[in-house]
Amino acid sequence: MLEVGIKAPDFTLLNQNGDNISLSDYRGQKVILYFYPKDNTPGCTKQACGFAENYPQFIDKGAVILGVSKDTVASHKKFEEKYQLPFVLISDPELVAIKAYDVWQEKNMYGKKVMGVVRTTYLINEEGYIEKVFGKVKAAENANQMLGEI
Numbered sequence: 416m417l418e419v420g421i422k423a424p425d426f427t428l429l430n431q432n433g434d435n436i437s438l439s440d441y442r443g444q445k446v447i448l449y450f451y452p453k454d455n456t457p458g459c460t461k462q463a464c465g466f467a468e469n470y471p472q473f474i475d476k477g478a479v480i481l482g483v484s485k486d487t488v489a490s491h492k493k494f495e496e497k498y499q500l501p502f503v504l505i506s507d508p509e510l511v512a513i514k515a516y517d518v519w520q521e522k523n524m525y526g527k528k529v530m531g532v533v534r535t536t537y538l539i540n541e542e543g544y545i546e547k548v549f550g551k552v553k554a555a556e557n558a559n560q561m562l563g564e565i
Contacts (some may be wrong), residue, residue, distance in 0.1 A: 422544055423448070428511060
């Protein structure tokens with residue numbers, strides 16, 4: 416994971432609508448940048464729905480939510496529509512942001528060592544610097560945890 420106090424790496428990737436999106440587009444706002452393994456899996460769905468349920472409170476506090484996984488734009492669009500997610504999902508199949516934020520790591524899945532996205536959430540301040548880092552996030556608690564941080 417990246418350290419608190421450093422400039423958050425910028426990236427330009429596609430959102431769930433197929434539009435280019437850059438982290439720098441959100442300069443001047445707090446950004447909750449969360450990395451998750453896969454659309455439509457139980458933990459990732461709980462995490463995304465938690466952010467969706469609390470979305471008005473995040474907006475009231477001047478924060479935007481960006482969810483990143485290596486899923487395709489089409490997968491993100493289905494995930495957004497199925498759960499009525501009101502925030503941006505970013506497709507990173509080439510692992511550009513995922514590797515830049517050091518969340519592509521070895522994991523133990525059913526006794527096997529595999530590479531994958533470690534669920535991680537970054538809080539980035541209005542100037543584009545990492546303010547807080549949360550590794551090995553508990554999916555169901557992440558939204559409430561982040562509300563308490565901003």
